[in-house]
Amino acid sequence: GAVVSQHPSxxxxxxxxxVKIECRSLDFQAxxxxxxxxxxxxxxxxxxxxxxxxxxxxxxGVEKDKFLINHASLTLSTLTVTSAHPEDSSFYIxxxxxxxxxxxFFGSGTQLSVL
Amino acid sequence: RKxxxxxxxxxxxxxxxxxAFNCTYSNSASQSFFWYRQDCxxxxxxxxxxxxxxxxxxxxxxQLNRASQYxxxxxxxxxxxxxxxxxxVVIRGGGNKLTFGTGTQLKVEL
Numbered sequence: 001g002a003v004v005s006q007h008p009s010x011x012x013x014x015x016x017x018x019v020k021i022e023c024r025s026l027d028f029q030a031x032x033x034x035x036x037x038x039x040x041x042x043x044x045x046x047x048x049x050x051x052x053x054x055x056x057x058x059x060x061g062v063e064k065d066k067f068l069i070n071h072a073s074l075t076l077s078t079l080t081v082t083s084a085h086p087e088d089s090s091f092y093i094x095x096x097x098x099x100x101x102x103x104x105f106f107g108s109g110t111q112l113s114v115l
Numbered sequence: 116r117k118x119x120x121x122x123x124x125x126x127x128x129x130x131x132x133x134x135a136f137n138c139t140y141s142n143s144a145s146q147s148f149f150w151y152r153q154d155c156x157x158x159x160x161x162x163x164x165x166x167x168x169x170x171x172x173x174x175x176x177x178q179l180n181r182a183s184q185y186x187x188x189x190x191x192x193x194x195x196x197x198x199x200x201x202x203x204v205v206i207r208g209g210g211n212k213l214t215f216g217t218g219t220q221l222k223v224e225l
Contacts, residue, residue, distance in 0.1 A: 006158075034213075036215075041123070041217075042217060043119075043202070043215040043216055043217040043218060044159065044202070044215040045215075046212060046213070046214075049212070091156060093158055093159075103161070104161075104213065106158035106159055106160070107158060108157065108158050109156065109157065109158050111156060
């Protein structure tokens with residue numbers, strides 16, 4: 001089956017630093033990638049949708065200047081949390097879709113802890 | 116009202132029991148429905164799609180009730196390994212966006 005690789009799995013960083021999370025589709029071309037955030041005991045909340053070669057579409061309440069998304073190729077999307085603060089600590093997961101196929105393939109997630 | 120609602124549980128059941136979860140959705144334009152399983156601090160994994168006619172996969176049965184706008188998941192002969200959070204996922208018709216429920220936590224005990 002399709003594989004989506006997400007790195008890093010864990011990040012612990014100081015407040016004010018920026019953190020980049022990578023999401024790669026390993027055996028298919030991901031025309032659309034999604035970035036989610038999940039706080040403990042809560043549902044996955046969609047942050048943004050990105051299509052290769054175009055600007056990401058952010059959900060209401062998500063700051064686009066704080067959460068920078070780049071989808072420069074059909075196999076790679078990155079999420080950069082800029083000037084991270086403790087309230088940004090969360091579980092971030094990417095998912096990818098090939099074409100119009102409804103099936104989503106998820107990365108393994110990144111646990112971000114900001115001290 | 117949330118677009119997708121689930122009872123968070125936890126549901127504690129003995130091994131071998133049959134357990135069922137419901138999930139309600141508020142948007143009547145919803146077209147596609149799925150159950151995902153998520154283990155603690157791991158990514159969600161697709162368990163099964165939910166079809167109007169109902170569908171079964173081994174010990175798991177999913178059903179859709181469009182009139183009442185809910186989907187259900189039935190697990191028979193529960194195993195310890197079934198312990199996880201079960202997420203209900205809904206896609207609106209023609210849409211791109213998946214909406215996740217908060218999940219129902221299941222704990223299967225000896």
